[in-house]
Amino acid sequence: MIDPDTQTYQGSSPDEVALVQGAAMCGVVLESLQFGEVVLSVNGEKREYKIHEMIEFDSDRKSEITIYFYTFSNFFVIFQYRF
Numbered sequence: 001m002i003d004p005d006t007q008t009y010q011g012s013s014p015d016e017v018a019l020v021q022g023a024a025m026c027g028v029v030l031e032s033l034q035f036g037e038v039v040l041s042v043n044g045e046k047r048e049y050k051i052h053e054m055i056e057f058d059s060d061r062k063s064e065i066t067i068y069f070y071t072f073s074n075f076f077v078i079f080q081y082r083f
Contacts, residue, residue: 054067
């Protein structure tokens, strides 16, 4: 969730917040995250991704997997976070 007053990301864990802040330092800024859609600003260019599937963190796997669909070029992006 992005706090509308401070424009800071409020994540479910400190690790998640650190990943979002680190990406922003590299030019990939989280603009919005809502209703199965993520909007990123990549070096100033806005890109919309649909969340296709999300496999929540599991203590046995020690990871979370999210599959996004990039609407403008018809391909899937897969992210896996290991903790």
